[in-house]
Structures are given as C-alpha cells and as structure tokens.
Amino acid sequence: MIWIDTHCHLYSEEFKDDRHEALKRALVQDIQRIYLPAIDSESHQAMLDLEAEFPQHCFAMMGLHPCSVGDDPTQELAIVKEYWDQRDFVAVGEIGIDLYWRKDNLEQQKHAFRTQIQWAIERNKPFIIHCREAFDEVFSVLEEFQGSPLKGIFHCFSGTAEQAKRAIQFGLLLGIGGVVTYKKAGLAEVVASIPLSHIVLETDAPYLPPTPHRGKRNEPSFLLHIAEKLSETTGAPLSRIASMTTENALSLFHGEPSK
Ligand SMILES: [Zn+2]
Numbered sequence: 001m002i003w004i005d006t007h008c009h010l011y012s013e014e015f016k017d018d019r020h021e022a023l024k025r026a027l028v029q030d031i032q033r034i035y036l037p038a039i040d041s042e043s044h045q046a047m048l049d050l051e052a053e054f055p056q057h058c059f060a061m062m063g064l065h066p067c068s069v070g071d072d073p074t075q076e077l078a079i080v081k082e083y084w085d086q087r088d089f090v091a092v093g094e095i096g097i098d099l100y101w102r103k104d105n106l107e108q109q110k111h112a113f114r115t116q117i118q119w120a121i122e123r124n125k126p127f128i129i130h131c132r133e134a135f136d137e138v139f140s141v142l143e144e145f146q147g148s149p150l151k152g153i154f155h156c157f158s159g160t161a162e163q164a165k166r167a168i169q170f171g172l173l174l175g176i177g178g179v180v181t182y183k184k185a186g187l188a189e190v191v192a193s194i195p196l197s198h199i200v201l202e203t204d205a206p207y208l209p210p211t212p213h214r215g216k217r218n219e220p221s222f223l224l225h226i227a228e229k230l231s232e233t234t235g236a237p238l239s240r241i242a243s244m245t246t247e248n249a250l251s252l253f254h255g256e257p258s259k
Contacts, residue, residue, distance in 0.1 A: 001243070002030055003245075004032070004033045004200070007203070011050040022219045034058050037061050038065070062083045063116055066097050066098040081119070092123075093155075094128045097132075120152070121148050121149070129155055142170050150172065152252075156177050174194060177208055178225075183211075188233040191230065192233040198248075199244070199245055200249045203219070203222055205218040
C-alpha cells in the first residue's frame with residue numbers, strides 16, 4: 001500500500017531537530033509523497049530547500065495563506081507571483097479565508113483568495129483551500145468562478161454533509177485529516193457518506209494530531225491513524241483506502257492515475 005500526505009508543513013520550525021527522522025518514519029510506513037503547502041515569504045525558502053533535498057518525496061506548492069494576508073497583501077502576492085513566473089509548482093496553496101484569527105480584513109482575504117484562484121485557473125493548476133469559520137465566504141468567492149474548470153482540495157475539511165456536497169459540486173476533493181478521529185467532531189459520520197473518489201488524506205502536521213497522539217506534535221507518519229479511522233467508518237478495507245486516496249492525489253497534482 002502506498003500512501004500520500006497531501007498537506008504537511010514538514011519544513012516548519014517544529015521539525016528543526018528531527019526533520020529527516022520524521023520523513024524516514026513516514027517512508028517506513030510507505031507514505032511516499034508529502035505535499036508541502038506554502039504559508040508566506042518567511043517560510044518559502046525552508047519549504048523549497050526541503051523539496052530540493054528530497055525531490056522524490058517532497059513536493060512544494062506556492063501561495064499566500066489567509067492568515068498571512070494582513071492589512072495589505074500586495075507585496076506578499078507579488079512574491080508568490082514571481083515564484084510562479086520562475087518555475088512550476090504542483091498547486092496554488094494554501095489559500096482561502098480564515099475568520100477565526102482575524103475578521104476585520106475579510107475584504108483583503110477575499111482579494112488574495114480570488115487573485116490566486118485566477119492564477120491557478122490560468123495555469124491549469126489545482127488550488128488548496130484553507131477555510132476556517134468561513135464556509136459562506138469561501139463558497140461565495142468560488143461562485144464568482146462558476147463556468148471555469150476548478151480543481152483542488154478543500155483542506156482539513158470539517159464541515160457538514162451539506163457543505164461537503166457543495167464543495168464536491170465545485171469540483172473539489174475533501175482533504176481529511178486528524179479531526180476525523182476526534183470523537184466530538186462528528187466528522188466521521190459525514191465522511192462515511194462521501195464516495196472515496198472525492199477524498200484525499202492529509203496530516204496538516206505539525207498541527208491537528210490524530211487520536212491517539214492528541215496534544216503532541218503531529219507528523220506525517222501519523223497519517224495511518226486517519227486512514228484506519230476512515231476504513232472503520234466506511235467499511236472499506238485499508239488497501240482500498242490507500243489505492244483510492246493515492247490515485248485521487250496523483251491525478252489531481254500530476255494529472256496521472258497511480259500505478
Ligand atoms: Zn496547512
């Protein structure tokens with residue numbers, strides 16, 4: 001079984017003492033590919049360095065995170081755009097709207113989100129959505145692009161069955177992470193109602209560790225706890241969870257089915 005962690009900040013400070021070991025622990029579990037979402041210019045270089053070191057296993061995205069939009073994202077967006085003009089990346093991300101940390105710059109967040117979706121469409125690339133307490137706002141921006149071929153991942157999806165349906169209607173996959181293992185979240189029931197063809201797995205490490213690692217730093221090797229929970233709630237064998245989610249991820253990021 002081959003696994004893919006579609007969303008992991010393995011380049012972040014939290015891994016500075018054991019980054020190689022954390023990657024090795026993932027590889028031992030046959031988690032062979034780790035996709036790295038960008039945040040902002042403070043960490044772009046660390047992300048690119050990790051990708052350059054492990055080009056078979058680590059794949060960089062490029063984008064501006066909604067929590068880094070600030071009062072005026074002009075400069076950060078220009079940096080992202082420059083990277084895109086220089087080279088190719090697997091996806092635009094992570095982008096979106098976060099009204100948990102900050103609400104007063106919603107207009108700037110929407111502007112950055114919209115601008116980067118446009119870049120993804122122009123380049124025929126998928127985009128990775130970060131949405132926190134902002135379902136309506138995210139969907140309303142997506143609606144502006146109706147008629148354009150959208151593809152991407154609704155990262156760390158933790159909404160209702162209705163919201164899952166809407167995301168799928170926009171052409172998006174649902175990124176399922178550690179939250180599915182949290183008893184109180186009720187996400188497992190929602191996920192069980194969604195066909196596996198719309199699901200990819202992610203850890204979002206170092207954040208959101210799955211049970212039984214809650215309270216610790218998350219890492220890519222914990223992906224299997226998420227897969228096991230998914231197998232338990234859907235009744236699908238682990239081998240099918242692996243083959244489906246791996247194929248979904250490969251075809252999204254590279255336009256090719258898995259072998
Ligand atoms: Zn993230």
